[in-house]
Amino acid sequence: MSTRQQALNPFVMVMFGATGDLAKRKLYAALYSLYRNKLLHEKFAVIGVGRSSKEPDAFHTYIRECVDQFGRLKVEDEHDWRKFIEHFAYARVDVSKPEDYQILRQAVESQEKKWGIAGNRLFYMAIAPELFGMVSTNLKNGGLTQTSGWKRLVIEKPFGKDYLSAKALNEEIEQTFSEEEIYRIDHYLGKEMVQNIEVIRFANSLFEPLWNNNFIKNIQITASETVGVEERAAYYEHAGALRDMVQNHMLQMLMMVCMEPPSALNMEAIRDEKVKVLRSLRRYQVEEVDNYFVRGQYAEGTINGQPVPGYRQEHNVAPESATETFVAGKLFIDNFRWAGVPIFIRTGKRMAKKMTEIVIEFKEMPKYLYFNREGNLNPNLLVIRINPDEGLSLILNAKRPGTEDDVSPIELEFCNNCGKESPEAYERLFYDAIEGDSTFFTRWDEVALAWKFVDPIRQAWDKAAADTLFSYQAGSWGPLEVERLLAPHGAHWWQVQTGREQLNAAADKQVKVLT
Ligand SMILES: NC(=O)C1=CN([C@@H]2O[C@H](COP(=O)(O)OP(=O)(O)OC[C@H]3O[C@@H](n4cnc5c(N)ncnc54)[C@H](OP(=O)(O)O)[C@@H]3O)[C@@H](O)[C@H]2O)C=CC1
């Protein structure tokens, strides 16, 4: 990890899935932001791949529309835009046809010649996961991986659908790319505040001595969304929230919060520490899953004042679908640091609020000398806000002005994205892949252990009775059943309203801690 400056590496990127949804919403916008911030080498080319036919001008117009609609940075200078877009070419290739790879090879060689790029090739798979293995093999057979520079494979999620399929996929792509050349994307690792977790932990002497089971009562990780399944039912019906969010993003956040300090800030040292967390993560037997996990599915309700349908009424969803759109779990890391500390996670679609955040709840004082108006004392909380608000809140207790012992919570708040937008996750991840830094990509052993944790949960639910799938109203915080995970630990979910939110709402200017 270092300060970002113009990339040292010229490259040709082959973007499989150039006409797809991910490219449209994220990838072109991220490349344009990198270009605008002068973070790309001036010698670069992107070859979009799809089956549809696209003339160069039409492809360029399409990219412009994507950037206009989804870009963090909009086009301000037409001359500059033209300089950017001339780096983009399109190749009509059916990835299932080995002969088409010769078209692609010619396109790559022609761009290398045009821009004077000596062979660095980045293959980005923004295509359906079923195609990952085949494309990797065809790249090798088609001679595209024989290059005088480096070759790298950036691979989207999901990486397999369980441990065995992930292992088979990994073995297949390792025929062509070594582990060091494989960049498995988890876009949460590209988020500014996820990357900040390490800094907050390891650059502040305040936290590290407290970061263990002597002082922390529980940890809560929430990734809630207000959107529903949208147009992705074909994928989501098979994935569900467990595979879609828990196996990857939720466990990645857990690793970042719970890892030991790395011996150095390099990619292997950091990933070594992350993977140790998964090794210590308690795995549940199929029969005990219900004691630790709750799943739910959204029913119709209201989001932002608008009525929305239930999951089973969504386009392409089976009317009796048992796919979970919500998961909550109680996890334990059985090592010296974390023994006995429950880690509560929850994620779901069509929930009350779009919010990704981590709350660290500290243990109570050994004896209360001060009390709040309710006769209690609020615990200290550290809230790491990841999305859409980025920042940090530390909730302490202090006396109200003018009183002697009337104690109430106060908030020390830091906002990371007030007044300036943070780079999108894909900007950072592109840049890192181009520069050969895989710190914030997932290593195979992480992926394997994450599946080994998730597989028994999936198996339990695949054979469970329908009444273990709890319905929740769209616009709520998920099924009430979840409380049984927390209650035995004297815990409940914290939703800490920031002082800033309260000011925006022109509400009481005292900070409130809401449950
Ligand atoms: N969309 C999202 O928000 C997210 C997506 N992802 C992952 O990104 C990947 C892509 O997803 P998404 O963009 O939504 O998928 P889409 O279905 O929208 O796009 C698929 C793309 O693959 C191309 N394609 C399909 N078959 C072939 C073929 N035989 N030969 C050449 N190209 C082909 C399509 O091109 P054409 O139709 O022109 O053939 C299209 O460009 C998936 O792995 C997904 O899980 C991950 C996180 C979020």
Ligand SMILES: O=C1O[C@H](COP(=O)(O)O)[C@@H](O)[C@H](O)[C@H]1O
């Ligand atoms: O990977 C995925 O993440 C998104 C949520 O990402 P965020 O950056 O908006 O928090 C989720 O909607 C999608 O289902 C999942 O595949």
